[in-house]
Amino acid sequence: MKQKKKKSGIKLSPLGGRFFDIKPPKDGSRLPFNTKYKGFWRFFWIALAIFAILNISNIFMRGRDVAVTSQDTAMAGYDYLNKAIASLEKQDLKEANLMFKSAEIKFTELSKDTEHLFLKGDSLFDKGTYLETARKLLESGISVAQIGQKLIVLQKEASDIPRIFVSGYAETAGEIPSLTTIIKEENEKFKEISADTVKIQNNLTTLNSSILPTDLQEKIKKGQEQIASIIAVIREVNLNFQVLLKLLGDNTPHTYLVLFQNNHELRATGGFIGSYMLIDVNDGLITKMEAKDVYESDGQLTEIVLSPPGIDKVSERLFMRDANYSTDFPESAERIMWFLEHSRQPSVDTVIAIDQTLVEGILELTGPLTLEHFPFQIKADNFNKLMSYYIESKISESSTPKQLLFDFIPVFQEKLLSMENLTGLAKLIKEKITSRHIQAYSKDADIQRLIERFDMDGRIIKPENKTDFLSVISTNIGGNKSDEYIKTNIEHHTDITRSGFISDQLAITKTHTWEEKNFDDWKTMIERYGTGEASLETLKFILGGGRNLDYMKIYVPKDSQITAVEGISLEDISVGEELGYTFFEFNFGEVNAGESKTVKISYDLPFILSFFPSDNYKFIAQKQAGAENQILKKTLLADEYLDIIKTFPSSTDWFSIMPIVETAFDRNQIFVTALKKEF
Numbered sequence: 001m002k003q004k005k006k007k008s009g010i011k012l013s014p015l016g017g018r019f020f021d022i023k024p025p026k027d028g029s030r031l032p033f034n035t036k037y038k039g040f041w042r043f044f045w046i047a048l049a050i051f052a053i054l055n056i057s058n059i060f061m062r063g064r065d066v067a068v069t070s071q072d073t074a075m076a077g078y079d080y081l082n083k084a085i086a087s088l089e090k091q092d093l094k095e096a097n098l099m100f101k102s103a104e105i106k107f108t109e110l111s112k113d114t115e116h117l118f119l120k121g122d123s124l125f126d127k128g129t130y131l132e133t134a135r136k137l138l139e140s141g142i143s144v145a146q147i148g149q150k151l152i153v154l155q156k157e158a159s160d161i162p163r164i165f166v167s168g169y170a171e172t173a174g175e176i177p178s179l180t181t182i183i184k185e186e187n188e189k190f191k192e193i194s195a196d197t198v199k200i201q202n203n204l205t206t207l208n209s210s211i212l213p214t215d216l217q218e219k220i221k222k223g224q225e226q227i228a229s230i231i232a233v234i235r236e237v238n239l240n241f242q243v244l245l246k247l248l249g250d251n252t253p254h255t256y257l258v259l260f261q262n263n264h265e266l267r268a269t270g271g272f273i274g275s276y277m278l279i280d281v282n283d284g285l286i287t288k289m290e291a292k293d294v295y296e297s298d299g300q301l302t303e304i305v306l307s308p309p310g311i312d313k314v315s316e317r318l319f320m321r322d323a324n325y326s327t328d329f330p331e332s333a334e335r336i337m338w339f340l341e342h343s344r345q346p347s348v349d350t351v352i353a354i355d356q357t358l359v360e361g362i363l364e365l366t367g368p369l370t371l372e373h374f375p376f377q378i379k380a381d382n383f384n385k386l387m388s389y390y391i392e393s394k395i396s397e398s399s400t401p402k403q404l405l406f407d408f409i410p411v412f413q414e415k416l417l418s419m420e421n422l423t424g425l426a427k428l429i430k431e432k433i434t435s436r437h438i439q440a441y442s443k444d445a446d447i448q449r450l451i452e453r454f455d456m457d458g459r460i461i462k463p464e465n466k467t468d469f470l471s472v473i474s475t476n477i478g479g480n481k482s483d484e485y486i487k488t489n490i491e492h493h494t495d496i497t498r499s500g501f502i503s504d505q506l507a508i509t510k511t512h513t514w515e516e517k518n519f520d521d522w523k524t525m526i527e528r529y530g531t532g533e534a535s536l537e538t539l540k541f542i543l544g545g546g547r548n549l550d551y552m553k554i555y556v557p558k559d560s561q562i563t564a565v566e567g568i569s570l571e572d573i574s575v576g577e578e579l580g581y582t583f584f585e586f587n588f589g590e591v592n593a594g595e596s597k598t599v600k601i602s603y604d605l606p607f608i609l610s611f612f613p614s615d616n617y618k619f620i621a622q623k624q625a626g627a628e629n630q631i632l633k634k635t636l637l638a639d640e641y642l643d644i645i646k647t648f649p650s651s652t653d654w655f656s657i658m659p660i661v662e663t664a665f666d667r668n669q670i671f672v673t674a675l676k677k678e679f
Contacts, residue, residue: 104145179284263626270626310551329458333441478549500609614676
């Protein structure tokens with residue numbers, strides 16, 4: 001049975017802060033441009049292939065005057081389409097719509113001017129070739145202009161959806177259709193556009209392009225490929241439409257848990273969980289939004305769960321704040337949900353984890369924010385420093401040191417909804433997903449499949465047969481945020497014998513780059529507000545100047561065997577199996593400011609290559625979620641009786657006799673080398 005609609009009750013903090021007042025989003029917030037159908041705009045470049053082709057003198061053997069006039073009309077229409085595209089890029093929907101209308105008028109005019117030729121086509125020339133080609137091109141041109149207008153109408157109608165979703169229209173909740181109802185209506189219009197697009201595809205794929213000049217044939221072919229891609233996107237949207245309704249709480253309310261992870265204090269899934277937000281969505285409206293300090297809920301936990309290795313260096317008992325110790329995000333998310341429920345908090349349906357790099361990236365797009373009664377503008381380059389200082393110094397008189405964050409959220413939300421650079425926002429989100437700064441998990445199987453389709457699931461990569469693998473996971477156990485200043489170099493070298501045996505040598509070097517001048521950024525705030533409950537040295541230690549102490553877990557192919565170590569004792573390394581891999585875990589050791597430390601581990605792989613006559617060595621390196629400032633260097637040395645056919649990616653050192661690839665380790669990496677035996 002459909003749940004009764006709830007009134008909006010957005011709550012962002014338990015108490016007002018000393019300097020900060022919470023302001024809900026203004027009713028005027030709206031999103032000016034929806035990029036949901038952005039893929040369609042690429043299609044308009046097909047216009048070049050449609051209208052430049054309309055050289056009537058090449059198609060119609062008679063009627064030279066008609067040909068010239070038709071050619072001019074077609075090119076005028078094409079010019080209007082180009083202007084429409086330019087207006088869309090500037091997000092000027094009004095001008096774009098006018099240009100699309102003008103294009104449609106020109107192409108309709110052309111259709112009328114050539115109508116008599118179509119009627120008499122049988123007696124003039126072969127209707128199956130020239131006439132049908134001209135007709136299909138002209139119909140496609142009109143359809144493109146009409147689709148452009150329909151999409152703009154759809155975008156205008158959809159532009160209020162984000163505001164409705166967040167604000168909830170609490171005062172008129174019973175007077176307007178639910179957001180899910182609105183989206184369903186918009187989807188029907190989208191289906192009409194989809195049908196029009198399929199018609200264009202039919203025209204372009206069935207016309208006889210062989211009668212056209214060679215260069216125009218190539219443009220038609222490109223247009224066919226583009227529209228095929230667009231239709232694939234349409235099918236994807238239609239396939240996931242019901243999942244979208246689930247996410248919006250169409251039949252059943254949906255509850256989200258948003259985790260704020262601090263990746264300057266690294267944990268397996270991205271960073272220490274300092275705070276979180278609970279969001280309830282019903283019929284497409286946010287009915288409740290509440291931000292909380294993780295220590296508040298952890299204080300309600302009655303069950304005693306012992307901490308796993310690594311976390312036991314921080315606390316004997318395991319709490320929600322430390323429950324993200326598995327690098328496999330679904331596994332960590334399930335555990336976090338359990339702790340939340342057993343801490344007298346509600347159960348949730350979907351978990352989303354983000355870190356501050358996403359917020360910083362958005363602030364670069366929106367510009368600085370100003371909070372009432374707060375003396376500093378919050379910008380991308382000071383967001384983390386401001387938050388860290390106010391949280392760690394505990395200078396706020398509110399019930400939680402996270403009050404600044406809670407006061408920031410509604411202002412940030414309002415700024416986000418009013419921003420115009422949605423193309424930039426979409427690119428940012430895509431980049432953050434690729435670089436593993438955004439992850440998600442849902443108990444709902446359909447939603448989880450959609451999450452996996454977007455590569456947001458955060459799973460450890462599934463083991464592949466005869467494939468080398470590496471994932472280096474650091475857990476900060478030093479009690480500070482020093483990972484911001486740690487530069488990590490990971491060198492992975494592989495030796496392959498003529499018999500196909502493989503051995504790896506892994507070297508991990510951590511360098512603590514903190515300098516005294518790094519503390520200058522906090523001095524203005526400290527001079528104004530003091531150090532609060534912490535001493536100056538304590539603040540310096542916590543904010544990044546203290547020792548870096550990480551517990552490290554390294555995943556390698558299952559059944560790999562350690563053969564040698566340096567920089568650490570073999571007895572200090574624990575070996576086990578999980579998630580389909582063998583792991584080596586150990587305390588990396590202290591790295592103080594200005595110092596470096598290296599640990600080396602050599603191990604043999606459990607499989608061999610077979611050269612009959614060739615084989616591929618494949619290596620996958622999975623980046624730790626949230627990790628930054630990492631460099632990966634991959635080298636390979638093959639036996640002299642082996643010939644390296646090709647390496648992907650290409651070696652970055654042209655003067656080396658062996659493949660060397662060095663790259664920023666800001667996303668998952670794949671290396672493949674094809675080898676053959678010399679007989």
